[in-house]
Amino acid sequence: MSFAVRVVFIISLTANLFALLMLCQNGVFSAIKRSVRNIIHTKTLQTDDLRSVSIYDDKFIISGLPFVARGEDLYRLPESVRSRIRPILWELGKQPSGGRIRFKTDSNSIAIIAKSSSSVSYHMNSIMKSGLDIYVDDIYTGSAWPDINGDIKKRFYLGDKKLKNITIYLPLYSPIKIHKLYIEKHATVARPDDLKLISPIIYYGSSITQGASASNPGLSYPAIISRRTGIDFINFGFSANGLGDIDIAKLIGTIDSSLIVLDYWANPTSGQYKKSLPDFVGAIRKKKQNIPILVISPFYSAGLQKQRREKREIAFDFVAKRKRSGDSHIYVLDGENMLSRENSSGLVDGIHLNSLGFWFGANALEAKILEIIDQ
Amino acid sequence: MSFAVRVVFIISLTANLFALLMLCQNGVFSAIKRSVRNIIHTKTLQTDDLRSVSIYDDKFIISGLPFVARGEDLYRLPESVRSRIRPILWELGKQPSGGRIRFKTDSNSIAIIAKSSSSVSYHMNSIMKSGLDIYVDDIYTGSAWPDINGDIKKRFYLGDKKLKNITIYLPLYSPIKIHKLYIEKHATVARPDDLKLISPIIYYGSSITQGASASNPGLSYPAIISRRTGIDFINFGFSANGLGDIDIAKLIGTIDSSLIVLDYWANPTSGQYKKSLPDFVGAIRKKKQNIPILVISPFYSAGLQKQRREKREIAFDFVAKRKRSGDSHIYVLDGENMLSRENSSGLVDGIHLNSLGFWFGANALEAKILEIIDQ
Numbered sequence: 108m109s110f111a112v113r114v115v116f117i118i119s120l121t122a123n124l125f126a127l128l129m130l131c132q133n134g135v136f137s138a139i140k141r142s143v144r145n146i147i148h149t150k151t152l153q154t155d156d157l158r159s160v161s162i163y164d165d166k167f168i169i170s171g172l173p174f175v176a177r178g179e180d181l182y183r184l185p186e187s188v189r190s191r192i193r194p195i196l197w198e199l200g201k202q203p204s205g206g207r208i209r210f211k212t213d214s215n216s217i218a219i220i221a222k223s224s225s226s227v228s229y230h231m232n233s234i235m236k237s238g239l240d241i242y243v244d245d246i247y248t249g250s251a252w253p254d255i256n257g258d259i260k261k262r263f264y265l266g267d268k269k270l271k272n273i274t275i276y277l278p279l280y281s282p283i284k285i286h287k288l289y290i291e292k293h294a295t296v297a298r299p300d301d302l303k304l305i306s307p308i309i310y311y312g313s314s315i316t317q318g319a320s321a322s323n324p325g326l327s328y329p330a331i332i333s334r335r336t337g338i339d340f341i342n343f344g345f346s347a348n349g350l351g352d353i354d355i356a357k358l359i360g361t362i363d364s365s366l367i368v369l370d371y372w373a374n375p376t377s378g379q380y381k382k383s384l385p386d387f388v389g390a391i392r393k394k395k396q397n398i399p400i401l402v403i404s405p406f407y408s409a410g411l412q413k414q415r416r417e418k419r420e421i422a423f424d425f426v427a428k429r430k431r432s433g434d435s436h437i438y439v440l441d442g443e444n445m446l447s448r449e450n451s452s453g454l455v456d457g458i459h460l461n462s463l464g465f466w467f468g469a470n471a472l473e474a475k476i477l478e479i480i481d482q
Numbered sequence: 483m484s485f486a487v488r489v490v491f492i493i494s495l496t497a498n499l500f501a502l503l504m505l506c507q508n509g510v511f512s513a514i515k516r517s518v519r520n521i522i523h524t525k526t527l528q529t530d531d532l533r534s535v536s537i538y539d540d541k542f543i544i545s546g547l548p549f550v551a552r553g554e555d556l557y558r559l560p561e562s563v564r565s566r567i568r569p570i571l572w573e574l575g576k577q578p579s580g581g582r583i584r585f586k587t588d589s590n591s592i593a594i595i596a597k598s599s600s601s602v603s604y605h606m607n608s609i610m611k612s613g614l615d616i617y618v619d620d621i622y623t624g625s626a627w628p629d630i631n632g633d634i635k636k637r638f639y640l641g642d643k644k645l646k647n648i649t650i651y652l653p654l655y656s657p658i659k660i661h662k663l664y665i666e667k668h669a670t671v672a673r674p675d676d677l678k679l680i681s682p683i684i685y686y687g688s689s690i691t692q693g694a695s696a697s698n699p700g701l702s703y704p705a706i707i708s709r710r711t712g713i714d715f716i717n718f719g720f721s722a723n724g725l726g727d728i729d730i731a732k733l734i735g736t737i738d739s740s741l742i743v744l745d746y747w748a749n750p751t752s753g754q755y756k757k758s759l760p761d762f763v764g765a766i767r768k769k770k771q772n773i774p775i776l777v778i779s780p781f782y783s784a785g786l787q788k789q790r791r792e793k794r795e796i797a798f799d800f801v802a803k804r805k806r807s808g809d810s811h812i813y814v815l816d817g818e819n820m821l822s823r824e825n826s827s828g829l830v831d832g833i834h835l836n837s838l839g840f841w842f843g844a845n846a847l848e849a850k851i852l853e854i855i856d857q
């Protein structure tokens with residue numbers, strides 16, 4: 108063999124071994140199987156009797172993403188903060204948790220073609236992570252999820268030809284592009300019914316706030332509470348990064364809201380939490396003197412008892428102190444009312460909530476929110 | 483180049499292309515990343531201060547798997563039916579849904595090394611599919627899940643050194659081998675406290691009964707009801723294969739039970755359901771004349787209205803007919819009491835229940851079960 112042939116041979120052998128290694132890795136075979144199944148699945152989408160509509164049309168409302176202008180990406184944060192915030196926050200801000208596309212139609216069915224992501228996780232399914240939920244008049248009516256390439260193609264049958272409010276809940280943990288939205292050819296589109304005529308509730312927090320590990324985009328606790336109360340919401344949960352960043356506080360101060368919920372005890376250390384709370388609330392108060400702020404102390408979690416106790420005390424002490432110094436619009440809720448030891452089967456991995464946990468959480472938080480807002 | 487070198491070269495080139503193709507498939511990169519992360523994670527398991535105990539020891543009870551003898555695989559069906567039943571039922575029977583390992587210990591921590599599977603799914607996370615839940619005195623205390631190779635290695639800290647009941651819930655959708663179970667070196671093991679002293683409830687049904695798509699092994703509706711009532715249970719839910727197989731009915735007739743729940747409306751067509759119900763119940767009744775049988779009609783699902791109506795009628799008519807012909811131990815529950823349109827956010831994909839849906843389902847079914855068993 109010549110030297111060149113020998114080199115090619117060695118490179119090839121390495122590649123062979125690598126290919127073999129890949130195949131031996133469990134998961135690759137099933138990934139291929141899934142891929143094939145999904146390709147077959149997605150090829151079945153029929154659109155002959157449908158017409159395409161644009162989510163950026165006047166008749167559509169994109170709720171929960173206050174900075175998205177016509178034609179722009181469905182991101183949570185505005186371009187204006189990009190250079191100021193930590194890069195990871197910008198990445199997480201591309202995940203449109205809490206984003207909803209709302210409209211009204213008398214179409215008997217709708218179809219969606221979109222691109223999100225195909226990544227998987229131990230505690231999240233791909234429906235919540237990268238998929239979509241459809242609610243009709245606030246009743247859950249189905250979901251779509253991506254294939255191995257991140258492609259979503261699905262037609263939903265809605266049951267009748269009456270005019271109805273459609274809400275498409277965007278993925279909680281993956282950026283998404285809606286390529287096409289279809290309704291039936293002779294159907295009409297109209298503006299959706301208004302939500303309750305008060306400003307949205309803003310939730311700031313961690314992965315739990317963002318929605319991990321609900322089973323569905325419509326099952327984060329802010330989404331559940333919004334359907335129950337009719338009040339719009341903005342989800343500023345930043346997975347592993349709810350650290351009290353002052354630039355996020357400043358941004359929150361610029362958004363019209365009826366209540367600001369601070370649920371970010373999970374990510375910072377006790378020290379960081381204690382240090383950041385006064386600054387974070389201070390930055391909001393510079394812009395919003397009278398908007399109620401609700402601080403949530405830690406939920407129950409399996410383990411982490413000491414940290415939970417410390418952070419609970421920090422939250423309660425902080426709110427008491429602000430009240431004493433004249434802030435009459437600040438409140439505190441014991442997170443263990445949202446998830447207690449007795450309801451700990453609402454945890455998926457000892458820390459994150461599952462759909463049941465979000466339901467428990469919404470029950471306690473909804474009561475507190477109504478108490479505050481009714482005042 | 484010689485002919486042989488050329489052949490090797492071509493084979494190698496193909497392998498190279500294949501390796502490249504593999505890499506280009508989305509998901510593979512993340513699978514590798516996950517794998518690396520998991521290897522790091524699983525390597526941290528410390529067992530120096532632990533001692534190994536055997537789940538087949540006298541002090542351990544393996545609940546929910548009535549046919550598992552000492553040292554045998556944790557399967558749901560006995561070897562004796564293997565040749566008679568459809569092969570897919572045998573495969574599904576290897577998935578130990580409802581299986582629990584129960585014991586008592588004063589150890590402050592336990593550790594588990596096990597092998598399950600690494601496959602993923604659009605509507606299931608790997609915790610429920612292939613992982614384990616640990617409950618301490620019926621309180622959820624954490625979960626373990628497999629890495630990309632299906633390996634589970636995890637230590638659980640239980641909070642104190644009191645004697646407490648440990649329940650390990652086995653995976654709902656994957657066979658598992660428990661290689662090692664550890665407790666602390668100087669800790670003791672004892673028999674677990676008895677469950678309520680009545681025979682277990684047997685649930686026969688589809689994927690929904692088996693537990694898809696709860697977030698956790700402990701969150702199928704039979705598991706929730708068992709924790710609430712203290713009554714043991716056996717889960718004979720066979721994903722996509724709850725078709726009224728007569729051999730399963732005969733098997734159920736051989737198991738000591740206090741109630742048999744038939745929740746298998748989801749998989750058969752209306753015709754198959756109508757035809758199989760009398761035979762299935764007849765085969766049970768040959769062995770168990772007086773054990774209460776509860777037939778559940780369809781849950782709510784997005785779509786499938788006609789089939790649901792038909793099957794509801796079949797279930798109700800069948801029970802009424804058996805009552806008229808003298809069977810005073812048969813009952814029916816409207817599945818829409820377990821999951822209604824109003825509670826349809828308890829569905830993950832329009833058909834299967836999420837953890838919230840199982841909770842809703844358990845609420846209605848528990849009430850009905852207590853009503854029947856108290857009679």
